[in-house]
Amino acid sequence: MRPLILSLLFVTTTGSLDGTALPTLAADQETPKVERGEEIQNARCTTACHDRRPIDVQALDEAGWKKEVDSMIEKGAKVENDDVPILIAYLVRNHGPLPDGPGKDIVLTICTQCHDLQRVRRQRSSAEGWAEILDTMLNEGAPLSSEDFPVVLRYLARNFRPG
Numbered sequence: 001m002r003p004l005i006l007s008l009l010f011v012t013t014t015g016s017l018d019g020t021a022l023p024t025l026a027a028d029q030e031t032p033k034v035e036r037g038e039e040i041q042n043a044r045c046t047t048a049c050h051d052r053r054p055i056d057v058q059a060l061d062e063a064g065w066k067k068e069v070d071s072m073i074e075k076g077a078k079v080e081n082d083d084v085p086i087l088i089a090y091l092v093r094n095h096g097p098l099p100d101g102p103g104k105d106i107v108l109t110i111c112t113q114c115h116d117l118q119r120v121r122r123q124r125s126s127a128e129g130w131a132e133i134l135d136t137m138l139n140e141g142a143p144l145s146s147e148d149f150p151v152v153l154r155y156l157a158r159n160f161r162p163g
């Protein structure tokens with residue numbers, strides 16, 4: 001089951017499975033026409049939510065993800081050679097780099113708790129618009145402190161503005 005690839009990668013490093021107990025990845029035969037990376041993402045929440053956290057809170061470029069994946073494989077993660085570039089491309093597309101600056105870490109840790117970061121990256125708003133969105137997120141229950149609020153607001157308004 002390919003959707004397990006990502007979970008396996010990270011389960012291995014968190015040590016909750018010892019390397020020898022990894023199940024064999026069976027080839028999926030009747031896969032519907034869904035992007036393979038998306039299949040992997042679909043494993044979220046149904047298999048191992050917590051094991052996805054280390055991915056969600058990172059924003060790396062291709063070299064960064066390649067290093068990460070290589071190190072997982074070194075530690076015993078079973079990823080077929082052909083799957084490695086697909087996995088890396090998927091990670092870069094969905095968990096690619098974010099602009100540096102104050103607020104980045106907060107966005108990575110807080111804004112990934114209920115939805116993925118694509119939700120945030122896709123959005124373009126003025127400062128007023130972002131303030132409204134952040135208010136909505138607070139109403140949804142986002143654990144954003146009053147201290148962090150202006151930092152995140154400045155970060156988003158600067159890096160994700162219209163045009």
Ligand code: HEC
Pocket residue numbers: 107110111112113114115119120123133134137140141142143144152156
């Ligand atoms: C407690 C859960 C939760 C957290 C944490 C959270 N969100 Fe959301 N977010 C939601 C929900 C639920 C929606 C969907 C709301 C809807 O579709 O009406 C959403 C939707 C969004 C959208 C899309 C809004 C739109 O109009 O399409 C953006 C942008 C967004 N969130 C940004 C953020 C940012 C930035 C953070 C971090 C500060 C964050 N979210 C943290 C729950 C959360």
